[in-house]
Amino acid sequence: MESPAREIARRLGENAEAVCRRYLSNGRREGQYWVVGDLANSKGRSLYVRLTASSDGARPGKWTDAATGDHGDLLDIIAASGAHAHFRDTLAEARHILSLPPPDEQMPNPRSRKPAGGSAGAARRLFAASRPVERTLAELYLEGRLLHGPFGPSLRFHPHCFYRPSEDDAPGLPPAWPALIAAVTDEGGAIHGVHRTWIDPATRTKAPVAHSRRAMGNLLGHGVRFASSGAVMAAGEGIETMLSLREAAPTLPLIAGLSSAHLAAIRFPEALRRLYVACDRDPAGEAAFATLSERSQTAGIELCPIVPRLDDLNSELCRFGLDALRHCLTSQLLPVDADRFLARH
Known part of the structure; x- marks a missing residue:
């Protein structure tokens, strides 16, 4: 039935x-x-x-x-x-x-619905089969974006990650590439999905495929987390964006939503009182911030934007350097948070 x-x-x-x-x-x-x-x-x-x-x-x-x-x-x-x-x-x-009546409460509970984007079980197996980022091609890829370790338990590396070609890919691509693997977790640390960034070993940049980044599993409400949740946190779309923020604010808890839609739908941790949003400067990023603004007002959470001069914080870091990024953040974080989180050199 x-x-x-x-x-x-x-x-x-x-x-x-x-x-x-x-x-x-x-x-x-x-x-x-x-x-x-x-x-x-x-x-x-x-x-x-x-x-x-x-x-x-x-x-x-x-x-x-x-x-x-x-x-x-x-x-x-x-x-x-x-x-x-x-x-x-x-x-x-x-x-x-659909104008359907409510379900009969006496009916047995339906089986849980499989999430979109692939199996969470398969995502957990892929993450378990990967190894730490340090001293791998993934570390070189991140260092090429001016991002430095230690990267923590959320990121791993798989040397031979299967890539399913799409109709936009050229024929004859290798069936697998090295990949940066990121765990998509809930607040308790349970893995619900993974995000894969395929890497070209020759250039140490993204692989020359049509879709070099893909997620699998149940992403809705979850994210890639750096540090435990707290009363003050920051969230954004991309992994590189949030790692750029960590370069300047290494102790600030961070969540990468992986897309504008998933950023807009992240679940607010119970302890959260103030959320900084690293905004991407495009219509999708603006829409995500607008949705988060509505949700945060209902939840009683203070929402503060972090707006880069370029398209995102990693572009800001790569173009202007860490000192300039730190200066940009100093003017956008509340003074109490700037004093607490921004690294001083």
Whole structure:
């Protein structure tokens, strides 16, 4: 028998265009797809949602983000839009827009739904099969971005990580590349996914593939964490962005959301009272900050932007150097936090 979650996802798919117009209003229909920037409803063409069934059996409502490799169904889009902490909240909203009655409380609980983007179990196995970053190609890659260790337990290196080519890749690519592997965890440290950055050993930069960065597992609400949670923390999109901030503020707890949509949906730690957001200077970054601003007001959390002069903090670090980045942060952190977290040399 079809599970309640699967049935709701199927019904949403039957109304895929209406759902997209409601939750991804900055996109538009192009042929058999709804095209938009990302899950945060940014303008662009990275994420596409199938609106009709295909001849090969693909169901309407399935989406893929070409920039991140993430994929899923319309329940994921509803969850990201509402920044839901629990899947039951997503199902409740989906039932409401479909005008379905609430579930019978006497019915047995449905099996948990597999998260989009790949298996969390497979992500944990990949992370366990990797090794520490130090003295590996991943360390050289990060040092090329002016990022220095120790990098902590969240980052590891895999010398031969499988890469699934897309239609945008040239034929004849190697089936695997060395990769920086980042653990995507909850506040308690449980791994729910991983993020992979494939590296070209010849250049020590990103591999020459169409999508050199991809995530797998259950990312929604979680992130790559550097240091334990506290009353004051910082969050941003990219791993390199947050490691750049750590160069200047080595004891400030950090979370990398890995994309604008996932940054907007991070779960606030219970102890959090003030959150700095390292903003990427693009429409997606602006949309993520706007969503976090609304959520933080409801949660009673003070939200403070950190805005670089260039597109992100790693570009700032690489172009102007650490002293200039530290000076930039001094003017944007509250004085009490600048005195506490910024390293002085």
